[in-house]
Amino acid sequence: MSVALLWVVSPNSQLSNCFGFADSVRDGSRLIYSSRSVCRERSSMFNCRPKKGRNQKWNACAIHVPEISSMVASTADEIAVSSEEKVYNVVLKQAALIKEQLRSSPDLDVNPDLALPGNLGLLSDAYDRCGEVCAEYAKTFYLGTLLMTPERRRAIWAIYVWCRRTDELVDGPNASHITPTALDRWESRLEDLFRGRPFDMLDAALSDTVANYRVDIQPFRDMIEGMRMDLRKSRYKNFDELYLYCYNVAGTVGLMSVPVMGIAPESKASPVSVFDAALALGIANQLTNILRDVGEDARRGRVYLPQDELAQAGLSDDDIFAGKVTDKWRRFMKSQIKRARMFFDKAEKGVTELNAASRWPVYASLLLYRQILDEIEANDYNNFTKRAYVNKAKKIAALPIAYARSLIPRSKKPLTKV
Numbered sequence: 107m108s109v110a111l112l113w114v115v116s117p118n119s120q121l122s123n124c125f126g127f128a129d130s131v132r133d134g135s136r137l138i139y140s141s142r143s144v145c146r147e148r149s150s151m152f153n154c155r156p157k158k159g160r161n162q163k164w165n166a167c168a169i170h171v172p173e174i175s176s177m178v179a180s181t182a183d184e185i186a187v188s189s190e191e192k193v194y195n196v197v198l199k200q201a202a203l204i205k206e207q208l209r210s211s212p213d214l215d216v217n218p219d220l221a222l223p224g225n226l227g228l229l230s231d232a233y234d235r236c237g238e239v240c241a242e243y244a245k246t247f248y249l250g251t252l253l254m255t256p257e258r259r260r261a262i263w264a265i266y267v268w269c270r271r272t273d274e275l276v277d278g279p280n281a282s283h284i285t286p287t288a289l290d291r292w293e294s295r296l297e298d299l300f301r302g303r304p305f306d307m308l309d310a311a312l313s314d315t316v317a318n319y320r321v322d323i324q325p326f327r328d329m330i331e332g333m334r335m336d337l338r339k340s341r342y343k344n345f346d347e348l349y350l351y352c353y354n355v356a357g358t359v360g361l362m363s364v365p366v367m368g369i370a371p372e373s374k375a376s377p378v379s380v381f382d383a384a385l386a387l388g389i390a391n392q393l394t395n396i397l398r399d400v401g402e403d404a405r406r407g408r409v410y411l412p413q414d415e416l417a418q419a420g421l422s423d424d425d426i427f428a429g430k431v432t433d434k435w436r437r438f439m440k441s442q443i444k445r446a447r448m449f450f451d452k453a454e455k456g457v458t459e460l461n462a463a464s465r466w467p468v469y470a471s472l473l474l475y476r477q478i479l480d481e482i483e484a485n486d487y488n489n490f491t492k493r494a495y496v497n498k499a500k501k502i503a504a505l506p507i508a509y510a511r512s513l514i515p516r517s518k519k520p521l522t523k524v
């Protein structure tokens with residue numbers, strides 16, 4: 107667990123002060139959300155029961171954290187905060203960088219001074235190579251990036267390639283040899299490239315990108331932390347733990363991408379809410395990935411489903427290894443799919459706040475990935491032996507829909523200001 111991700115707060119402190127949750131406060135071991143919509147949304151995403159306030163209907167609700175005893179930190183008056191809050195702090199930091207940039211140079215989102223003329227040829231080759239890798243592994247997304255400005259497009263490729271390489275460390279052909287030390291080395295390479303000392307040409311492309319855009323290093327570190335999590339654990343006690351994993355391996359991609367994709371100059375939404383939507387897309391994608399791959403993961407001895415929710419549904423790892431679709435399983439899957447869809451819905455609201463040219467690839471990937479959930483339903487929830495996939499015809503059909511939606515002006519009701 108990276109140190110930077112472990113924050114502790116005094117149990118009675120107002121979270122609105124330390125985390126910027128305009129509408130949430132902590133009371134002892136419970137999170138209290140005082141906003142009606144936030145309360146409803148978060149309580150179902152986090153699968154916890156809202157409790158009515160003493161006097162008002164929805165004015166205050168308590169989110170009960172059953173594993174609170176495991177969250178108690180070293181001293182009696184301090185408790186570790188939930189994953190959602192830890193992640194939210196990264197969102198706040200990244201949003202603050204963007205706000206600062208908007209204040210200092212509202213019309214300029216790239217710093218052109220940093221390109222060194224002598225290195226331009228090499229850099230351009232490095233970016234081209236990133237483009238080739240992106241085209242090979244993420245065709246649809248690559249096509250979408252072609253709509254972006256050349257600077258943004260190549261920066262997105264550089265980020266994509268770094269994420270892919272990071273993922274390959276634990277999922278690629280050499281994964282069985284990977285050790286925590288190798289991940290530590292990968293992290294020090296990351297620190298170096300952020301300091302302008304790239305190790306190879308692909309790192310050089312990212313080094314240039316992070317010099318040009320206000321991309322914070324923390325999501326990159328957190329992604330490496332996600333790989334460490336994969337090395338050390340194969341079970342997730344509850345959604346709080348799973349949420350942190352999903353943030354590390356996928357939500358981080360959303361946070362890294364927004365500074366490059368850019369927020370529309372006419373957007374009225376706060377940068378925090380746009381980053382929050384980007385985070386939601388990463389989480390939604392990863393939850394979908396997990397639900398699609400239940401059987402495949404089980405064959406590798408892994409269960410990425412919250413253990414407490416499985417138990418509440420009367421299920422256990424044994425049922426997953428047995429791979430039988432029962433009514434209990436269907437009910438359980440329905441609730442998991444519902445939660446994933448809520449994250450997609452939240453993400454969708456943020457897409458229209460992005461720069462116009464960045465919307466289409468994001469919409470396309472959102473629609474395509476969300477359809478995997480429909481396919482799991484169409485397979486009668488058999489994600490043990492059937493891989494849910496979106497066929498070519500549906501993929502092609504999604505592209506113009508995504509394109510049309512990306513042209514629709516922002517909704518009159520902007521994302522919540524935080």
Ligand SMILES: CC(C)=CCC/C(C)=C/CC/C(C)=C/CC/C(C)=C/COP(=O)(O)OP(=O)(O)O
Nearest residue numbers: 356359360363383384387388391392395456457
């Ligand atoms: C919504 C707003 C405001 C911005 C968008 C911000 C972005 C680009 C978010 C995207 C996040 C993202 C792409 C996360 C990766 C998630 C994921 C599970 C990828 C799966 O990758 P693979 O493992 O290669 O997938 P397959 O197994 O399906 O091939």
